[in-house]
Amino acid sequence: MLSISNRYSQLQPKVMFGEKKKFPSGVHIRWMIRRDMPEVMRTERASFEHAWTEDDFLRCLRQRNCIGMVAEENDVVAGFMIYELHKTRLNVLNFAVHPGVRRMGVGGMLVAKLIYKLVSHHRQKITLAVRERNLAAQMFFRSQGFIATKLLRNYYEDSGEDAYLMEYRAPDYSELDDPRALVNRISKYV
Numbered sequence: 016m017l018s019i020s021n022r023y024s025q026l027q028p029k030v031m032f033g034e035k036k037k038f039p040s041g042v043h044i045r046w047m048i049r050r051d052m053p054e055v056m057r058t059e060r061a062s063f064e065h066a067w068t069e070d071d072f073l074r075c076l077r078q079r080n081c082i083g084m085v086a087e088e089n090d091v092v093a094g095f096m097i098y099e100l101h102k103t104r105l106n107v108l109n110f111a112v113h114p115g116v117r118r119m120g121v122g123g124m125l126v127a128k129l130i131y132k133l134v135s136h137h138r139q140k141i142t143l144a145v146r147e148r149n150l151a152a153q154m155f156f157r158s159q160g161f162i163a164t165k166l167l168r169n170y171y172e173d174s175g176e177d178a179y180l181m182e183y184r185a186p187d188y189s190e191l192d193d194p195r196a197l198v199n200r201i202s203k204y205v
């Protein structure tokens with residue numbers, strides 16, 4: 016069995032001929048399971064100054080409305096997201112891609128999966144809070160169609176930092192001729 020660091024070095028971007036390295040073909044998104052925790056924790060610690068503990072993940076995932084998903088390539092977890100289901104929206108609580116495989120489209124694939132879930136269940140929006148200083152994440156979510164809608168003052172207990180509330184709004188379903196066509200289009204990527 017390879018060590019986790021060797022396993023990460025196996026992750027390679029898949030560059031399609033004449034295209035940017037988007038939606039790497041070998042990556043797939045699936046439910047997070049208990050066995051993923053060591054690799055999820057590795058990405059978590061490498062990504063955040065104020066990282067969640069394993070207990071934080073488990074406590075969260077025990078809630079009935081809380082979902083964990085991972086992006087996996089060659090049996091290695093490349094990224095993950097934790098989100099809550101609400102009646103009209105999905106709320107992202109945690110989201111990260113391993114530093115060794117960023118800017119390869121993995122984060123975009125996770126968002127595409129979220130949008131697929133949003134549209135296929137006719138919910139209205141995806142929400143999340145991003146630290147004011149986390150410019151990379153703000154740029155990333157903007158590139159995925161999210162907009163900052165509110166400044167949340169002193170949002171984080173750990174540092175007192177402010178956050179931006181960012182939102183992705185679903186299309187107006189009543190204006191779509193056939194909402195299933197949209198779901199089918201997104202499903203190509205997830």
Ligand SMILES: CC(C)(COP(=O)(O)OP(=O)(O)OC[C@H]1O[C@@H](n2cnc3c(N)ncnc32)[C@H](O)[C@@H]1OP(=O)(O)O)[C@@H](O)C(=O)NCCC(=O)NCCS
Nearest residue numbers: 062110111112117118119120121122123151152154155158
């Ligand atoms: C934010 C994060 C999830 C992005 O994941 P990723 O897999 O690198 O994202 P993608 O490769 O799909 O990027 C898609 C686009 O987002 C934008 N983007 C991503 N990272 C960016 C950065 N560091 N700076 C500017 N734009 C960025 C770019 O437009 C990029 O397209 P391009 O590579 O063609 O320029 C990743 O950087 C990460 O895990 N950061 C640490 C954890 C974190 O901040 N999580 C969010 C908490 S709210």
